[in-house]
Amino acid sequence: MITQSHALSRGRRWGVLFDVDGTLVDSSYIHTLAWWQAFRQHQHDVPMAAIHRCVGMGGARLVDTLLPAGRNREADAEILTSHAAVFAQSWPSLRPFDGAKELLAQCHAGGLAIALASSARRQDLAANRRALGADSFIHAATSADDAKASKPAPDILVAALEAVGVLTADSVYVGDAVWDMQAAAALGIPAIGVTCGGTSAAELRDAGAAEVYEGPRDILDNLQASAIGRLLAPADA
Amino acid sequence: MITQSHALSRGRRWGVLFDVDGTLVDSSYIHTLAWWQAFRQHQHDVPMAAIHRCVGMGGARLVDTLLPAGRNREADAEILTSHAAVFAQSWPSLRPFDGAKELLAQCHAGGLAIALASSARRQDLAANRRALGADSFIHAATSADDAKASKPAPDILVAALEAVGVLTADSVYVGDAVWDMQAAAALGIPAIGVTCGGTSAAELRDAGAAEVYEGPRDILDNLQASAIGRLLAPADA
Known part of the structure; x- marks a missing residue:
């Protein structure tokens, strides 16, 4: 189920898609x-x-x-x-990565639409969201129920973009898996890879990552220079 | 405790050191x-x-x-x-990697001395050996008790080499971790990396791996061309 907790403006909107397992939550x-x-x-x-x-x-x-x-x-x-x-x-043991909630908060404060683009089961996604405790910064979220074909097919990302009314050209995707990078590449969305899910920087770059960080805290520490930073202050805004 | 189950000849002997966790057993x-x-x-x-x-x-x-x-x-x-x-x-659940036992058997049949060079606790090593079921091919094994300094210090490898009476120049080390590659490099022993422990080929090469394989089965399929193969038929034997 796609949940949409914030009304979005009808004008042009920039947004960030986040994978969840291994990207925001240490699962x-x-x-x-x-x-x-x-x-x-x-x-x-x-x-x-x-x-x-x-x-x-x-x-x-x-x-x-x-x-x-x-x-x-x-x-x-x-x-x-x-x-x-x-x-x-393991639901009660799930832990967000250091900086995950703050990263979502800062993207939200910068006016970006935020969508969770996950192939997880609906119930597992709910458990991840409880662990994150960042629902007020999340505009929409997909789960396995929202697309026939799961990653590396890009269907989940398309569903997430549609839910927040953001065009592929105005978005960035953050993920930890080779499949995340491939799904983003299929749509031409710049992909930020994070190694906190246990996949190495070289594997993520080989799969198409435009940038690689250690995890949410590392993105946060380099936000302005990152692909997200470029959305926060788009040249034609 | 170092266990030595086979008498070794007094002549020159070639040997292979194997890490255990993540290299021979999927732990x-x-x-x-x-x-x-x-x-x-x-x-x-x-x-x-x-x-x-x-x-x-x-x-x-x-x-x-x-x-x-x-x-x-x-x-x-x-x-x-x-x-x-x-x-x-998890002791009862431990599983050897496909080909692990056959690889030890083939090295043994080729006349190589075989030593397990592990920093594991003695009890955990025993559980790994039960899972492997290859004791008749193993000449010696180290555990955490056998060296003051654990990997990446090379002490465990030195202890294992001494136990089988093999010189560094006549040995090869097989491991799955960056620390294995570093410990071997410290002694000038050629290191074979395996990715079955979850560390990528690029990470292992960066840490000094001379060759990288997917796991025991992949080494076995390429044995003659590998660094182990060169020990099996040394030029001056």
Whole structure:
């Protein structure tokens, strides 16, 4: 469900899209272990580093990418349910990254529209938002329910941009996964990569990141010089 | 404790040192979560990606690297104990990487001395060895008890080499962490990096890896051309 908590002006609007898992909330490793346990419960042995690199895709696509093509697909739905059940056990432990809330607040104070563009399950996104405690700075949020095709398909980003009434040319995307960079590139949106989700700067740059920072605090410390800073003071504003 | 299960000849001997966590056994992510939980239990909020990059150091050094210098150090011992307690819960779940046992078997069959060079706790190393099921191919193994200074100090590697009677010039080291590459470089031992522990090829190369493979299966598939292959058929043998 797309939630829209602020009325936006009809004039031109600049905006920032944020991935959530591994970008604003420190959950990539928790997801990795939860998928690993879900796979093990269904007799699939998938290396954790391979899972880690796929976190950020939608769940169905992650399962399809990591399991052999010739498998019995009847168990796929159960694997998704198992992952959800294991991950939900960690909801109370979710922690935002240092500076995440302040980064959203500062973008909001600068007049930017802010949308969370996530392929997460609706319930998991709600848990992330509780951890963030920054709802008053967020104009819209997507979840897995808002697009047929999950990242690296750009559908989630299109849905998020439409929800805040921002054009691709007037936006920046912030994410931690290779899939985030690819989804942004498919739309021509400049992508800021963050390494706090555990993917290295080189991997993010190879996937198309225009800039790479350590995490929200590092973006905040360099905000004016960043791609977000250029939206805060657009040349033609 | 250094265990030596095979008598080695008095002549010149070539050997391979293997890191264990994240290299032969898929445990880096489990360690990351266990350290994160141990830190949280003592009111320290450490990002998981930062912990992940330190797994492979000895525990005391990891704690000292990740926590603020001005902290109350009295809790450090408790944090180490907490990590050990949380990690031990995963002993029955530990899984070797695909090809790990076969790689050790093939090196052994080729006449190489094989030593596990790990900074892990003795009990955790024992759990890893149970998961590997390859004791008959392993000539010696170090644990945290065998060297005062843990990786990136090379002491563990020196202890492992001495245990199997192999000179640095006649050895190769296989590891998944930046610290493994640095420890090998300090001794001038060629280091093979594996990305299965979740550290990227670029990070391993930057830290000095001479070759990078995806994991044990990938080394096995390229054994003859690898640095291990050159030991298997040394020019002056």
